[in-house]
Amino acid sequence: MAHPAPVSDLPDPSVAELLAARPHLTMHAQDGLVLEGVPLKRIADVVGTPAWVYGAGTMRARLAQLQAALAGTNAHLHYAVKANDHIAVLNLMARGGAGADVTSEGELRRARAGGVAAQDIVFSGVGKTAREIRLAIGEAIGQINVESAAELEVISAIASSMGRTMKVALRINPDVDAGTHAKITTGKADNKFGIAYEDAQAVYARAAELPGVEPVGLALHIGSQILSIAPYRAAYARTADLVRSLRAAGHTVSRVDCGGGLGIGYRDDPGAPVEAFAGAVRATFNNLGVQVMVEPGRWLVGPAGVLLAEVAIAKGTAETRRFLVIDAAMNDLVRPAMYDAYHGIVPLSAADAAAPTELVDIVGPICESSDTFARDRTLPRLAQGARVAILDAGAYGAVMSSTYNTRPLLPIVMVDGDQWAVVRDRQLHEELWAGERIPGFFGT
Ligand SMILES: Cc1ncc(COP(=O)(O)O)c(C=O)c1O
Numbered sequence: 540m541a542h543p544a545p546v547s548d549l550p551d552p553s554v555a556e557l558l559a560a561r562p563h564l565t566m567h568a569q570d571g572l573v574l575e576g577v578p579l580k581r582i583a584d585v586v587g588t589p590a591w592v593y594g595a596g597t598m599r600a601r602l603a604q605l606q607a608a609l610a611g612t613n614a615h616l617h618y619a620v621k622a623n624d625h626i627a628v629l630n631l632m633a634r635g636g637a638g639a640d641v642t643s644e645g646e647l648r649r650a651r652a653g654g655v656a657a658q659d660i661v662f663s664g665v666g667k668t669a670r671e672i673r674l675a676i677g678e679a680i681g682q683i684n685v686e687s688a689a690e691l692e693v694i695s696a697i698a699s700s701m702g703r704t705m706k707v708a709l710r711i712n713p714d715v716d717a718g719t720h721a722k723i724t725t726g727k728a729d730n731k732f733g734i735a736y737e738d739a740q741a742v743y744a745r746a747a748e749l750p751g752v753e754p755v756g757l758a759l760h761i762g763s764q765i766l767s768i769a770p771y772r773a774a775y776a777r778t779a780d781l782v783r784s785l786r787a788a789g790h791t792v793s794r795v796d797c798g799g800g801l802g803i804g805y806r807d808d809p810g811a812p813v814e815a816f817a818g819a820v821r822a823t824f825n826n827l828g829v830q831v832m833v834e835p836g837r838w839l840v841g842p843a844g845v846l847l848a849e850v851a852i853a854k855g856t857a858e859t860r861r862f863l864v865i866d867a868a869m870n871d872l873v874r875p876a877m878y879d880a881y882h883g884i885v886p887l888s889a890a891d892a893a894a895p896t897e898l899v900d901i902v903g904p905i906c907e908s909s910d911t912f913a914r915d916r917t918l919p920r921l922a923q924g925a926r927v928a929i930l931d932a933g934a935y936g937a938v939m940s941s942t943y944n945t946r947p948l949l950p951i952v953m954v955d956g957d958q959w960a961v962v963r964d965r966q967l968h969e970e971l972w973a974g975e976r977i978p979g980f981f982g983t
Contacts, residue, residue, distance in 0.1 A: 844933020
């Protein structure tokens with residue numbers, strides 16, 4: 540048989556193993572795959588596929604779990620809006636006591652629309668525009684994380700002109716390798732993020748003398764999908780050293796924003812050990828007398844979301860290569876194409892889930908080879924019309940969608956226990972070109 544060897548050496552977890560690692564998802568003989576208390580096929584029947592489904596109860600439970608792990612530190616969570624920016628998600632986080640970490644005017648406005656208090660918003664990002672800075676100051680958000688000496692001058696000038704004083708933290712680049720995918724590592728010296736560690740002292744001194752800004756502390760973020768606590772420990776130790784030197788130089792340092800980056804298990808692995816993470820925060824910062832902030836995105840919402848899809852075409856054989864072409868594509872969920880990311884795939888029907896397995900490629904309909912969700916995946920045999928859930932799509936899923944191939948953005952459904960509601964409609968094709976026009980000079 541000429542089937543090439545699987546790309547990854549790790550065996551694919553079975554459906555049972557995937558579900559055992561995700562207690563919010565269960566398989567029932569009649570109802571099939573159930574998220575919290577709602578059968579996903581019921582949602583697929585009503586809203587169609589492809590569609591995103593998020594579990595509010597799951598997000599809430601994860602927020603509470605992380606807050607509980609951090610008990611005994613004075614850390615406050617600021618949910619990283621970029622992971623999933625739906626206003627209902629932001630509202631859920633705010634109700635759960637989390638602030639928001641935003642990186643654009645749009646995210647800032649969304650956070651406010653979702654009910655996050657301005658005071659609980661932190662603005663991070665390497666290239667904030669003057670317009671965004673003016674908005675942040677006008678809204679009186681809690682803190683701007685400054686990424687460069689040049690940005691500090693701009694914030695000072697704008698805040699002074701508005702007669703305001705903005706609290707700022709300097710985002711330092713601790714030059715630590717987070718051991719994650721090259722496209723999502725952010726804390727090494729050759730990344731574009733933050734102020735070089737060696738320059739931080741001078742920039743902090745400059746901030747202390749500039750009008751319109753009040754330096755309150757330091758911020759760092761070393762990357763995303765981090766599964767080991769060692770890089771955090773290393774980065775936090777360097778940050779704590781800097782806090783001590785700044786204080787020795789007479790500066791006030793009252794806050795440290797520890798960033799996000801906690802990874803999740805995309806297979807049947809447990810993800811980042813949050814107790815150990817909290818332990819690192821506690822060990823480094825408890826004796827330092829600083830207010831700690833933590834900015835997780837993926838860990839809070841990733842496992843809570845699924846992307847529902849249907850097999851549009853099944854082609855090929857196991858002897859050649861068997862492809863299942865589904866109705867979702869890389870424009871909907873880009874992570875496999877962009878980061879070679881692994882996402883578990885589970886049939887919605889219990890009968891499908893119990894079928895004998897075969898080796899398949901799960902691909903989308905877009906004419907690019909990268910439109911591939913899984914290659915050489917061991918899955919129960921699925922026929923045309925079978926529906927599946929692509930797991931762990933709650934973070935960096937819908938937020939990274941495009942409309943490539945004039946494919947409308949997908950509907951979003953929020954499940955909460957046994958209730959569910961459509962929280963975003965499927966985009967209409969006409970909406971995609973609603974703002975476009977043919978110039979008059981083309982003639983009639
Ligand atoms: C400054 C900052 N904070 C928080 C996050 C959230 O990261 P994650 O979703 O990995 O927790 C990011 C993501 O890149 C970020 O850039």
